[in-house]
Every structure is written in structure tokens, then in C-alpha cells.
Amino acid sequence: MISPRKTYIIANWKMNFTPGESSLYLNRLSKRITPSRNVQVILAPSIVSLQPLSLQINRRQFKLAAQNFYWRDYGAFTGETSVSQLRGFVDYAIIGHSERRYIFNESEEDIAQKVAAALRNGLTPILCIGETAMERSDGETAASIYSQLANGLHEVSKEDISKIIIAYEPVWAISSNKDARPAKPADIEEAQALIRKHISKLYGKTASEEISILYGGSVNSDTAGGYLSIRGIDGLLVGSASLIADPFCAIVETAKGIKNER
Numbered sequence: 001m002i003s004p005r006k007t008y009i010i011a012n013w014k015m016n017f018t019p020g021e022s023s024l025y026l027n028r029l030s031k032r033i034t035p036s037r038n039v040q041v042i043l044a045p046s047i048v049s050l051q052p053l054s055l056q057i058n059r060r061q062f063k064l065a066a067q068n069f070y071w072r073d074y075g076a077f078t079g080e081t082s083v084s085q086l087r088g089f090v091d092y093a094i095i096g097h098s099e100r101r102y103i104f105n106e107s108e109e110d111i112a113q114k115v116a117a118a119l120r121n122g123l124t125p126i127l128c129i130g131e132t133a134m135e136r137s138d139g140e141t142a143a144s145i146y147s148q149l150a151n152g153l154h155e156v157s158k159e160d161i162s163k164i165i166i167a168y169e170p171v172w173a174i175s176s177n178k179d180a181r182p183a184k185p186a187d188i189e190e191a192q193a194l195i196r197k198h199i200s201k202l203y204g205k206t207a208s209e210e211i212s213i214l215y216g217g218s219v220n221s222d223t224a225g226g227y228l229s230i231r232g233i234d235g236l237l238v239g240s241a242s243l244i245a246d247p248f249c250a251i252v253e254t255a256k257g258i259k260n261e262r
């Protein structure tokens with residue numbers, strides 16, 4: 001029997017907060033978010049804050065994720081940080097975020113190598129995939145999802161697929177996008193079904209039922225409940241609404257409420 005999937009609420013702070021501000025903010029969140037067995041809250045601060053926050057954090061309450069890293073373990077790569085250097089500070093790594101793909105031209109090969117590097121170093125990859133506005137309007141949503149999944153998981157074995165989290169983030173729904181508009185629940189349900197179908201083809205039915213799929217894109221405290229109620233959606237990747245304690249704590253509370261109802 002497939003055990004029930006956990007809910008994940010991930011705060012992607014992007015390039016915001018100094019280490020001091022991150023620490024104060026974590027302190028505020030710590031007072032309001034109680035640990036939960038069913039809902040895992042993961043914070044993804046900027047890289048300069050990872051080490052200090054890893055010393056401050058209560059790991060029963062929060063886990064940390066890297067927003068980015070380079071996939072080689074060490075070497076002459078000026079300006080880069082390897083996942084082996086992050087090991088010990090973080091448990092998760094966001095990989096393939098659309099801002100990395102489209103602003104920093106990260107290739108499918110880079111993304112596949114990052115997924116492999118995270119697994120090699122004992123971190124859980126959170127692989128972000130999602131179609132652009134143009135792909136959607138051209139009817140290429142399914143093709144885009146399939147190719148990003150197949151490429152991103154290129155190096156992942158049947159044994160390791162259970163260690164991956166997928167975040168479906170349609171690029172046109174991310175709040176930093178000029179014309180961002182929230183995704184409709186029906187579109188998200190369809191996308192998670194496509195993802196599970198493809199995982200089933202690549203890794204078998206059990207893997208497709210066990211894998212956690214999150215949604216991300218303009219989630220706020222008003223919309224979180226609706227998104228978390230979509231069949232097959234196991235959590236949220238939250239950007240701008242994670243930068244303020246009130247909406248973020250409300251999203252976590254909503255997730256706990258929904259989880260307890262199930």
C-alpha cells in the first residue's frame with residue numbers, strides 16, 4: 001500500500017534579506033509555526049544566510065533548502081558553491097527554477113547534473129518544471145512538461161526516484177513575471193496528472209503514486225487552500241508571499257488544517 005504523501009510548504013526568499021534580516025525573520029516565524037509531522041516547512045534563503053540560519057534553526061520545525069549551487073563537487077570554478085560545500089547546512093535543493101533557466105540560461109544538462117549532484121550528496125532535489133506562456137498558447141504544455149521532466153531526471157535511477165520532489169511552476173504564473181496571472185485549479189490538476197503519467201512511464205506506477213508534486217506561482221494566503229485541495233498536489237512553493245510573516249504563517253496553518261481533514 002502507498003503511504004500517504006507529506007505536505008511541503010517551501011519559502012523561496014530569492015535574493016532578499018541580509019543574514020541579519022534572515023535571522024530576525026526566522027526568529028519571528030519560529031514563534032508562530034509549530035512543528036508538524038504532516039506538514040514540512042522548508043526555508044530557502046539566499047546562500048549567504050544558509051550557514052548562520054543552519055545554526056539557529058530548530059530542525060524539527062524547519063528544514064533549509066539551497067536556491068542554487070554548482071553541480072561539480074570541488075575545483076576551480078570562481079564564484080560558485082558546490083552542493084558538497086552546502087551539505088550539513090541544507091537538506092533540500094531547488095533545481096531548475098524558471099528564473100535560473102531563463103535569466104541565467106541554465107541548460108537541461110546543467111539541471112540534470114544538479115539533480116545528480118544533490119542525490120550524490122544526500123540532499124533532496126526539488127525539481128522545478130513548467131511551461132512558458134508561449135508554450136501554453138501554442139498548445140505545447142504537455143510537450144514542455146514531458147521534456148523538462150525527462151531531461152531533468154536523466155541521471156536518476158529507479159532506486160532514487162522516490163527521493164525527488166517535483167514542483168510544477170508555470171512560468172506565466174510566477175509573480176515576478178510582468179503579466180503574471182494565477183493558474184486555474186483545472187490546469188494544475190491536469191499538469192500533475194501529466195507528470196504522474198510520465199513518471200509512471202519512466203519509473204513505474206508505484207513511483208508515480210509516491211512522488212510528491214507541489215504547485216508554485218503567485219500563491220498567497222487567500223489562494224493557498226484552493227491549491228492545496230487540488231487532487232494530487234502535495235504542497236506549495238511560495239515566493240513573494242513567503243517574505244512576510246502573516247501571509248506565510250497563514251499558508252502553513254491552512255496546509256495543516258487541510259492535512260488534518262484528510
Ligand code: PGA
Nearest residue numbers: 174175217218238239240
Ligand atoms: P511567487 O514565486 O510565489 O512570487 O510567484 C514562486 C516561485 O518563483 O517559486
